[in-house]
Amino acid sequence: MSPIQIIFILVSAITLGSALMVVTTRNMVRAALWLVLSLFGIAIHFVLLEVGFFAVAQVIIYIGAIAILMIFAIMLTRRIAQDPGPQTNSTWPIAAILALGIFGLIVFLVQGWEKAAIQPSPFPAGYDPLRELGVALVSANQYLIPFEIASILLLAALIGAIIIAWDKK
């Protein structure tokens, strides 16, 4: 096994382990902290995929903003954070079977796919995916519309969240 494969397995184990803790921990703040670790593991995966930009964006957006927003929301709705009762609903076995089934199905499909074992080809010399992304995002014949719509989506989310959370009835 090459060193990168070992790193991949280690990081995957940490990511999946902490993801499991996210969905099973009773204490909500702890679940949020496990979520942070899991998302950080995914950032390392992005580094291994040679998209460093997405790795840092992952840390900034998910850990720096989303996780903090979640912790704030947990603190605001504090009562249930230490809810002594069970944290899962009665249908959890069905959920577990469904999740395992989907996982099994995807693994089965991936195993049967002829391109599953391919290796990535290195980037050509002088090719900078980050720069290409920057051009693609604002070129009219490429992805200008999705980019601007993302902006409007965020605007709508901001306005919607303000209206939902703070309407005075």
Added chain:
Amino acid sequence: MADPVTFIAKWLEGYLAGLGLSSGWISVIQAALGVVVLGSAVLLVDIFLVWVERKVVARFQDRLGPNRLGPFGLFQPIADVIKLLLKEDITPQGADKFVYNLAPILALATVIILWAVIPLSVTVVGSTINVGALYIVAVGAIGTLGIIMAGWASNNKFALLGAFRMVAQMISYEVPMVIAILIPVILAKSMSLADIVQSQTVWYIVLAPIAAIVFLIGAQAELGRAPFDLSEAESEIVAGFHIEYTGMKFGLFYAGELLHALTFGGLFATFFLGGWRGWGAETYPILGIGYFFIKAMVMYWVIMWIKYSFPRVRIDQMLSFCWKFLTPLILTVLSITAILDKVMTGLPYWIYVLVMLLSNLVILYFVIQAVGRYARKERQKVAEPEKIRVAFPVKSSTSTSQAS
């Protein structure tokens, strides 16, 4: 001997190759040694910073500061460290042990990690990743999380309140600060800090003075230093998020804070003051390290100067200042800088610099006018308070004389 770091790296490479190691392992060993040397050096500077900070604050307050131990009291921080190491470590009741212990580690480690991308000299740079500017923001985000962990795990109302205040402040000021970082990135067309320094034939503080000022204010807030030190308002919440930490754990927070200040000084130097650039720094890289640290220390001193000169602001003032003033201002500057930069491609460089500087100065002029007008209005409001409505109106002559 002009470039000892590269010389040592080359010698090490040759030595390890002689031992029969593969090139991959050699680069790993080199990088690991680099990390250890960089981390230790940064921490040594950190211990020295305790002395600098205490000496400077003493001078600001017309005192002498530490002067007993060694020449000029230079050994005082070493005594401090020994004291902290020998103090009892108290874990408060109901604390979440693991998170409680993790928070101070994060507080210092995130600051050390920042130094991985800062170019100390033309050849001495940890990593030249092409997302260096965003990497700094990302590491800062993990630091924010460390604060919230400390506040939550302490199981203390003051700590949690302090953490909330600190985090609200840090995330608010992150917005103008990140946009202020975006402006040097636009000017250099690269996110790698090495490239940003390399392209500063004219320091960016000349091309983008407003961005530099906003970055400095953002840094001050990010550090939680006065006038933005609400998280440790002694009269309200005692010490903020690290109230329950004792001994070396408190020491780690303290060391992290000091080192963070120097790091922001270094980042300011990298983004706006030309980093290691200076006379002869390209041919003698060792000079570059000196220049860089001189600039970083000057900026560290400016940060301390602001800290010890300003009173604390209220939390509503602090957040209003960020969202209603700094963010619109820096967004305007960003738009104008971006368009001007594109329009002026192909023109001689001195015209480019002049136009950039002039546009910034014009914006600054209007901003100062607007702030002055706002301040006058506020002063009038305070000088002429609204008349208090009384249920039974008294004689009108007394009430008018009161109001005027």
Added chain:
Amino acid sequence: MLNDWLFIGLMLVIAPIFPIAALIIPRILAPKKPNPLKTQTYECGIETVGDTWVQFKAQYYNFALVFLVFDVEIVFLFPWAVAFNQLPLYGVIVGILFIEVLVIGLIYAWRKGILEWS
């Protein structure tokens, strides 16, 4: 590309060792005599009343919300800034438009009183 990240990866592993070492040394050297009085929560000498989780001002959440939306926008302007040399003028204007859309959101939040602290 991955070689650039090697240094940072090692930094992530090695940097925490310094503070961890600083926490382990007191474990050996420092006294450890906790008692219930000493480990009480510190509240200026007054015994704590009730739960630590006091109700917080909802304003903290508001600012985090506005911050989240701005943060996402700004991060995706960075590739645009890096590609600046390859962009035509309209590409630059479109990028600015991207962020100016959010200014509408900021103005809305401002008018709605979300940015007030009271």
Added chain:
Amino acid sequence: MVPLSWYLIFAAALFSIGLYGVLSRKNAVAILMGVELMLNAVNVNLLAFWRYLTFDKMAGQVFAVIVFAVAASEVAVGLALVISVYRRRQSIVADEINLLKY
């Protein structure tokens, strides 16, 4: 390097864990956390496919950008809903929010 299938299986496992969280947790914030995990699994897949199959086209990266924006919007609106419900009913247990059930 790592073969593509490893990434796909990793993403599938993460997606399943997220799905389990969404379906089984009672707390509304925990459900949102599960959704985050699922979106992240999608992002890993998108970027892995981009890197291994079509790194000369930008579709994979742009899609990942959109997923980031969607995740942020989803959390903003989702948590606003949670807070709104909490203010009215003093509870964010998903089972108890059943006004629309009948």
